[in-house]
Each structure stands twice: as structure tokens, then as C-alpha cells.
Amino acid sequence: MRFDLPSDGIPTAWFNALPRLPEPLQPPLHPATREPVGPDDLAPLFPMALIEQEVSTAPWVDVPGEVLDILRLWRPTPLVRAERLERELGTPARIYFKDESVSPAGSHKPNTAVAQAFYNKAEGTARLTTETGAGQWGASLAFAAAQYGLECKVYMVRTSYESKPYRRVLMETWGAECVPSPVDDPDSPGSLGLAISDAVADAAGRDDTHYSLGSVLNHVLLHQTVIGLEAREQLALAGEERPDVVIGSCGGGSNLGGIALPFLEDEGVRLLAVEPTSCATLTTGRFDYDYGDTAGLTPLLPMYTLGHDFMPPSIHAGGLRYHGDSPIVSALVRSGRMEAVAAPQTKVFEAAVLFARTQGKVPAPETAHAIRAAVDEALAAKEAGEERVILFNYSGHGFLDLAAYDAYNRGELVDE
């Protein structure tokens, strides 16, 4: 059963979590001086509108009409009640998922890519650079750049560039250039940290070019709140007063923030982050200032971190392999407003296959972390004999991740 908003039902303002946090965020620090960074420090990389959003305390931020024009290509996205999954589990819980996999790139990432491309275009930027790991973010920015006629260059971690060509092909189909990183050492397998350095150096060195980041930062989570805002309306259409728990997988925190933040002020609504046990930032990391990249070139952010030199094992949910976390998500976990759990990838794929066989759709491995937690919550409701309402974000599809399913189906997937 699906609960659709009308095509003009996209939220016209983003929900800003910053003024609603238990306490104000600590500021980012300059990597050299360790002093709080100001707008001027960021201006070579970002347009002023995004720098302002990064620190804005306005409770709501208007979505520009030119952004809505593009979001309308796939939004509002469906909210679906997973009745066949419920039946299979024999749970009295009602499980809803918000389907962000219907975007052109196949995930939630374009929600912020479009906004970032728009603000850059509006301030005269001609060209964007970014880094990408498996390619989900690079593909989303390539799509968004094409919509506003911006050039786009994506630095892709060399091992992924060579072993996972399909998202590179997507980027090129949308007109972007995609090159392996590091650019100056063809023998290096590369890393996300090195790719960030390449993309930042490119943007800093050219007046017509800015840099774009796909998660972690406050303005990225702001843009993603369309997910949770739509889901609120759709749950009301489904006759639900409120969810008991809102679940998102968590790498940098953007899909989780997108679905969970709009429920921040709702009493009795649990917010739940799900991360891989092999990169368990929120559940085993320390809260501290740390760099966003491996090389230590970015500002220091106040967040849960495994250390910027942490090398996570090569799990299939590449989008969750990040040493740090969004400062907003970190603050919510630290204050107790948000919970966090970790799941091993074999249990995650078990839930993914259960979902595929009951609901049909094959989820991305990242998304399957949220499904794992939703299934566990539904089983807990069964145990307790309680009708709970579970909402999770179906952040992306698995059509480009079938090699991982092949490994699981053959019994070759292990927990690291």
C-alpha cells in the first residue's frame, strides 16, 4: 500500500535542525590555526548561500523554485507500507519505508546535489569538482550539474574507478568528466581522503570552480530534510499519528538526517542510526574534533570519529565506510536524543534478501542496514505484543550492487 502526495506536494522549505539542537554545535576549526573558520575561509570552495546555510539559525529555509523544478522530476517520492514484510515477520508492527531509490541516480543523494548545483549556478560558478568512492555521490552531482549547464569533474578513488565502472559510465552519460584519483600517482589505489584533496585543490586553484560535498555538512542534511517532511505528511495520509521509531543507515549521516531530523521535536519518537560493525563510528568511536579527510586538509569538525587515519575494511556498503560523522548527528547521539546500533554485513544481507523476496525491491547494501534495524524493531514489537509504527528510509536501490548479492547468495560474504 502506497501513500502518495500530489505532484505539487514537495516541501517548499527545508527543516533546519541547527536552532533545535539540545545545545549549539561547536564551530569547525581551521586545520592550520585551530581557530573557528569564518565565511572567508570557505569562500574559495563554496557559494555564499551554502556557507550561510551551514550556520543559519533560521528554523526554516525556503527551497528556491528553480530547485523545486528539478526535484519535481522524481519527487514527491512514495511512502510504502511493507505489508508483505510485516506478514512474513508475523509482527503487529506497521512498517513504512520512504522510497528515495526512484531518483535518476537511484538514491537520496540528488536532493542536495540539485540544491548545491543551483546555488553555485546562481552565484556564477561555471564548474564543480567533487570526490567519490563507489560513485553514488559523483553520479548524483553529475546529474545535477547537467540540469543547470555546469561543468562537473569527479575524482574517483582509483580502485573503484577500475573495478566498478558503472557509476563512472552514469557520470559520463550525464556529461561529467570522471578521472581516477590520486591524479599524480597512477600506482596508488587511492582513498576518499586523497580524492578530497584532488577535488579541493582543483577548486581552490580556479576562479570559475567550486567544490561540492555529498554528506556530513549541515547544509547537506538541511537539503535532505525533504525526505522526512514528505514522510510526515504521508504517515498522516496513512492514518498514523506518529512513528514510534525513525530509522536510517548512517555513513556521513545525510540520509539519516534527511528522514529523522523533521521528527526531532516530536516527543516519543525514537530516532535510530544504523552503522556497519566494521566501521562503527557512533557506537565505538570517540567524540572529538577531527579532520574530514585523511590528509588533514579540511576543517576540524566536532564529531564521533574512529580517527581520520582509520582504514575501514572493504565492506560492500561503501557509502558507510567513513571514519567520521555529521556533527548534527553526532550531537544528537551524544545528547541521547538519537540512538545508534551497529550490524554485521551478513545479518544486513539476510534482511535485504528477506525484503527482496517479500516486497520485491532489491535494496542497496547501505539501505539494507536500515532494513536490518527495521526488521529487528518489528520482531521486538512482536515479542512485546505491541502495535508499533516503524519508519525507515529506503535510501537507494541495489541494481549496481549485485556483485555483493552474488557473494551473499554463494555464502562467500563474511563479517570483518
Place this chain on the structure above:
Amino acid sequence: MRFDLPSDGIPTAWFNALPRLPEPLQPPLHPATREPVGPDDLAPLFPMALIEQEVSTAPWVDVPGEVLDILRLWRPTPLVRAERLERELGTPARIYFKDESVSPAGSHKPNTAVAQAFYNKAEGTARLTTETGAGQWGASLAFAAAQYGLECKVYMVRTSYESKPYRRVLMETWGAECVPSPVDDPDSPGSLGLAISDAVADAAGRDDTHYSLGSVLNHVLLHQTVIGLEAREQLALAGEERPDVVIGSCGGGSNLGGIALPFLEDEGVRLLAVEPTSCATLTTGRFDYDYGDTAGLTPLLPMYTLGHDFMPPSIHAGGLRYHGDSPIVSALVRSGRMEAVAAPQTKVFEAAVLFARTQGKVPAPETAHAIRAAVDEALAAKEAGEERVILFNYSGHGFLDLAAYDAYNRGELVDE
């Protein structure tokens, strides 16, 4: 701009073209006797409900509630006005597409897979077999079989099995078994004709097993009419009185029939089939009785054909590489009610990339044939200075076809 039906807006009856054809179809003939086949000839392979639908002259056929329960997982599908494509073309035409890519398998194929699995389950079948080329149909049947708890075995053309593993992985994820065909000759690259023989022989040899076909047959096109029936309602929501032309790509004819047949009786609505120039059945084939398979084991069908021994070149739109065509589509083309055009694959990919850069979505190569024709129709409307309404079927997404885009982007794609 999207025009959504409510979630209970799935058609509850299929549109039967058979009683509405310009003249009755000639019957299929037994491959050995060349006498018309009767229900008893088909009973070892198909459940009686489907055999009846194959010859039914009822104008409408009810969709069972248990089928609607599964279709509801992704239907009604969106109708989208491609405004950004229109603007890019500078055309006064209004272009609408029906988005069948949102199904679990990523194409229109599950519409009939679900119905076929249901009728088999209802008549006590425990197990289904089928053949598949690139895997689109096999994946769809695997999904449908999982919904009704049926076993499913798919015989996949060996070259595809070895070179295109991803749809095999989809089938296995949904619980089906997928084996390379021919089963008795591991050195043969296989062909669709040989795979049909394997699947039919398996079904004929076991009492608990039936065979399932994904296109060509009348009951398959019947099940696909949900596409056009929904599109009619959605065009009305968009304020359109009627389309001027309805377009579908054509291999066996099922996605084309699905969108076009419900407009069969509308005067002034052109129906247009698009096929690849390298396998141009409707535009260069002869109308004759021919076998459905290469080996000559299936009944003879009255259709346009390139000869059952025709070996089409290995184009990227694998779903359109078929020597014959649906008898219903063939009859409509022969009578002049339906038009047919052929397009070379380089021009097809040119249209696909134009669509991807304006509307965001990356289409399957098969679907891109329909886009090519829609673009040509829109340019003709521009030339004529006329506001025409163009409707085409977006039959599937291209996430599992990115190798073809890579070849096109690199300038390595050629017309054969």
C-alpha cells in the same frame, strides 16, 4: 510534471484486443500436424485460465484480487510529462511517458509474470520454467514466483549467463535457480531458441511444472494492457483529450501492446511500433506462419517474421532481438491500424543520452527506441508548427545496461 493515480487506481479488468481486431486472428498451428492447436495440446505447458485467455473474445477480463495485491507493490506507475525534453527540442508537442521502470525488476515484464504465476499457483502448479536472453524476463518471473511461493527455474542463454551475470544474481536473490543453456552442451554459446527447448522439455516432462513465456502470446499482451489503461486515465488528469500518437519499442510486442492496445478504438490516435534496423521484423519481414523458436518445436504463429533461423546481430537492445512478433501486433500492422519504423542503434543512443541529460533517467536500450521515435515525432510537430500530444512507454531503466552506454560514450558503438 507527474500525473499520479491513487493507489487504488490500478485497472481491475484487462483490455482484450482480440474481439476488436480488424479481422479475427488465424489460429496457431501444431508444429507437427500443421492443424490448429487446441486446449489439450497446450495443457501440459500452461494452466487452463491462460489457455482460455489466449483465445477469449470477452472484451474485458477481470484482474484477480490476488494479482492486484502484488501489482500494488509498484502500480499504478507514474505518467510524466517530459517538459525539460520538450524545451530542449523547442517543440510545441507535449511529450508524456508512462514509467514502467519502477517495478521491482525494473521493467514492464512483471505485469504478466505476476498474472502467470498466480494462475499457475491457483491450478496447483508447484514449479515454473522459462528461458531468458539477457535476463530481463527471467528476473521478472523469478520475482513473481517468489510472491506465490512457486519454484522457478530459468534457462539462460549461455553467452549471456557468462558475460552478463547481474540479472542471474537478481533471479537467485529472489530464490530462483538459473542455469546456462543448452544444458546438454557446455561448449555451445546457446540461443533463445535452444533455451526455449530446454525450458519446454523440462515443463513437459514433469507433472508439477508449467512453462511461462514473457512476450508474443495474446495473454501476455492482455496482462500488459494495465499500462495503457492507466495512461488513459492519467492523460485525462493532465487535461489531454487524447494522444495523437502512442509509441512503444517492439521486440516480441508486449510493452508496445500494453501501452497501445487500449487506444485501439480511438479514432485519430496513431499507434507506432519502433524496432531496431538490425532486426526489423515489422518493416522488412514477411507475414507468414512461422515457429516461435529456432528449433521449430513451438506452434506456428501467424506473424511478421525474418525466418525462425534468422540470427540477429548482437545489438545492445537484447530484448528486441527476436525474429518474429506478436500475432496481435502483426495483424494491426498488416491492416494498417498500426505503423512501424526502424531505428539504428547509434541514433537510438543519441536519443537516450538526450533524455538522460534533460529528464535525468537513464533508459534501457530497448526503451530508447521508443524515445528515439518520440523525439522524431516531436521534431516533426515542430516542423509542422503543431501542438501534438505524444505518449510513449518508458518500458525499463538502463542501470544494468551501462556497458552499452560506455561503448556509446567512447564512440565505439556502431550500426550493424
